[in-house]
Amino acid sequence: MPRLSNAEIAKVLLGLAQLLSVQKENPFKIRAYRRAAKAIVNLSESIDELVRGDSDLTAIPGIGKSISGAIREIVQRGGALQLLEDLRLKVGQHSAALSEYPLLDPGRVECIYRKLQISSLAELKERLERGDIGQQMGARMEQHVRQALVPRIGILLYEADHIVPGIEEFLREKCDVRRVEVAGDFRRRVEVIRELSFLIQVQNFQNVVDAFARYGGRTTLISADATTAVFEIPSEVRVRLANTTEELWGLSLLIATGSEHHLEKLFELGHDLAALTNAKASCRTEEAVYRTLGLQLIPAELREGYDEVERAAARRLPALITTTDICGDLHAHTISSDGAHTIDQMAAASQKKGYKYLGITDHSQSLAIARGISESDLWAQLRYIDELNERTTSGIRILKSAEVDILVDGSLDYPDAVLKELDYTVCSIHSRFGLGKTAQTERIMRAMDNRYFNILGHATGRRLLKRPGYDLDFERVVEHARQTGCFFEINSSPERLDLSATNARFALQAGVKIAINTDAHSTREFDFITYGVEQGRRAGLDKGSVLNCLPLAKLQRTLQR
Numbered sequence: 001m002p003r004l005s006n007a008e009i010a011k012v013l014l015g016l017a018q019l020l021s022v023q024k025e026n027p028f029k030i031r032a033y034r035r036a037a038k039a040i041v042n043l044s045e046s047i048d049e050l051v052r053g054d055s056d057l058t059a060i061p062g063i064g065k066s067i068s069g070a071i072r073e074i075v076q077r078g079g080a081l082q083l084l085e086d087l088r089l090k091v092g093q094h095s096a097a098l099s100e101y102p103l104l105d106p107g108r109v110e111c112i113y114r115k116l117q118i119s120s121l122a123e124l125k126e127r128l129e130r131g132d133i134g135q136q137m138g139a140r141m142e143q144h145v146r147q148a149l150v151p152r153i154g155i156l157l158y159e160a161d162h163i164v165p166g167i168e169e170f171l172r173e174k175c176d177v178r179r180v181e182v183a184g185d186f187r188r189r190v191e192v193i194r195e196l197s198f199l200i201q202v203q204n205f206q207n208v209v210d211a212f213a214r215y216g217g218r219t220t221l222i223s224a225d226a227t228t229a230v231f232e233i234p235s236e237v238r239v240r241l242a243n244t245t246e247e248l249w250g251l252s253l254l255i256a257t258g259s260e261h262h263l264e265k266l267f268e269l270g271h272d273l274a275a276l277t278n279a280k281a282s283c284r285t286e287e288a289v290y291r292t293l294g295l296q297l298i299p300a301e302l303r304e305g306y307d308e309v310e311r312a313a314a315r316r317l318p319a320l321i322t323t324t325d326i327c328g329d330l331h332a333h334t335i336s337s338d339g340a341h342t343i344d345q346m347a348a349a350s351q352k353k354g355y356k357y358l359g360i361t362d363h364s365q366s367l368a369i370a371r372g373i374s375e376s377d378l379w380a381q382l383r384y385i386d387e388l389n390e391r392t393t394s395g396i397r398i399l400k401s402a403e404v405d406i407l408v409d410g411s412l413d414y415p416d417a418v419l420k421e422l423d424y425t426v427c428s429i430h431s432r433f434g435l436g437k438t439a440q441t442e443r444i445m446r447a448m449d450n451r452y453f454n455i456l457g458h459a460t461g462r463r464l465l466k467r468p469g470y471d472l473d474f475e476r477v478v479e480h481a482r483q484t485g486c487f488f489e490i491n492s493s494p495e496r497l498d499l500s501a502t503n504a505r506f507a508l509q510a511g512v513k514i515a516i517n518t519d520a521h522s523t524r525e526f527d528f529i530t531y532g533v534e535q536g537r538r539a540g541l542d543k544g545s546v547l548n549c550l551p552l553a554k555l556q557r558t559l560q561r
């Protein structure tokens with residue numbers, strides 16, 4: 001039997017999940033197959049070898065007993081699975097083709113097929129290219145189909161965080177690499193990662209290249225020379241390995257970390273990086289290299305080629321914010337709307353993080369899809385929070401708030417009589433993304449004119465790798481926020497990270513404070529704060545520019561308009 005890579009095994013499981021979905025099978029079962037496929041794709045060890053070695057697959061998180069059985073069959077039959085074959089026959093040729101495109105949602109495809117009166121993927125592709133899907137089914141549907149049909153390269157930083165330790169371990173244990181450090185976009189904490197870059201130090205680089213080709217069972221080598229090699233691993237991301245020496249470690253790390261713009265700036269200042277190696281200067285650590293260049297050590301998150309080189313030369317780098325500077329979260333949901341935990345549970349969890357306050361921001365009445373709460377239920381919730389604050393001596397203060405929808409005409413989704421009872425508001429757009437740049441910009445500006453508007457939630461509405469944000473004249477919005485006394489948030493959800501670092505930098509320069517919020521929908525999600533703080537660091541935010549670094553009394557004063 002041919003050896004199967006983890007990617008090939010995962011593909012069979014995804015195909016199966018896809019056809020179970022066509023059959024409208026139990027969604028939990030479908031999700032279980034998808035989860036198992038993801039676990040396999042991100043695994044450094046070869047599943048094929050594990051099966052042949054009779055290892056217990058259920059030891060892998062995400063793989064239960066029945067899926068473990070399916071995987072064994074796939075390996076033993078060289079990629080075939082009886083259940084999948086049966087399903088293919090059962091659903092017919094056209095639906096069976098869907099199993100090749102695991103990102104394509106069968107429900108939506110069915111809807112398109114019905115509306116456009118087509119019945120095959122070939123027709124779907126053709127109509128996509130003709131623009132029919134966008135025209136007749138809307139931009140979101142078109143985007144979904146396009147993304148599902150065209151394979152992507154790129155993963156969220158959050159996903160990369162889960163994969164990187166496994167790659168490092170593989171390099172150490174299976175490739176005999178003694179020294180390894182992750183660099184590139186990942187080290188600079190860029191929100192979407194297309195290439196994971198590792199700096200290593202070994203005698204025989206070719207041995208490492210050969211050994212790494214067995215990552216995840218089998219991994220494709222894309223290019224290689226004497227000191228670098230690029231692979232495409234199953235996790236939809238490339239891996240770059242670069243070999244260096246102990247003497248050059250610091251300089252190599254600096255170069256491997258980038259960004260290109262940052263390195264250009266270093267050159268612009270007349271610093272020839274290559275010449276450093278010829279000079280007697282030490283290149284063993286980054287610190288030594290920056291010192292030789294007459295610069296402060298620049299934190300990786302700041303290396304984007306804005307003004308960090310000039311500031312490092314003048315010894316005026318900002319003291320970047322850290323998670324310990326955060327005093328509380330100003331955007332969190334509970335079971336009253338679409339969250340998973342109660343106010344009490346959310347309060348206890350944020351107290352455990354050492355927070356002094358927590359703003360409860362359930363969705364407002366119009367957002368039915370997220371169980372937005374009615375005016376009367378909000379009143380009840382506010383009274384409950386008052387009681388809670390009175391009875392609790394725990395030192396955490398619950399702030400009364402709501403994530404208020406900005407309606408299409410720019411009005412807010414609760415009457416002023418309710419809004420004025422809140423400590424502050426987070427106001428967000430959840431509808432009519434396709435409004436057009438001017439209309440969307442003015443919709444937000446009109447909302448900011450309401451004196452109860454405080455913080456603009458996830459300002460552009462982007463979903464990383466899924467959809468771009470709505471069209472917005474961000475400069476105008478920032479200027480309007482400055483004039484009216486409104487604020488922004490960096491939404492720390494790993495698939496939003498909105499404001500982007502660029503937009504946050506822009507707000508910072510305009511002197512508008514930013515809250516770093518998690519938008520937690522469960523107690524666990526408070527931990528997303530690290531991602532928001534990292535984006536804040538990339539924007540150059542210090543403690544003084546972040547709203548929720550303020551102590552409670554000062555925060556409350558600042559939020560008064």
Ligand SMILES: [Zn+2]
Binds near residue numbers: 403457
């Ligand atoms: Zn929202």
Ligand SMILES: [Zn+2]
Binds near residue numbers: 331333403519
């Ligand atoms: Zn929210």
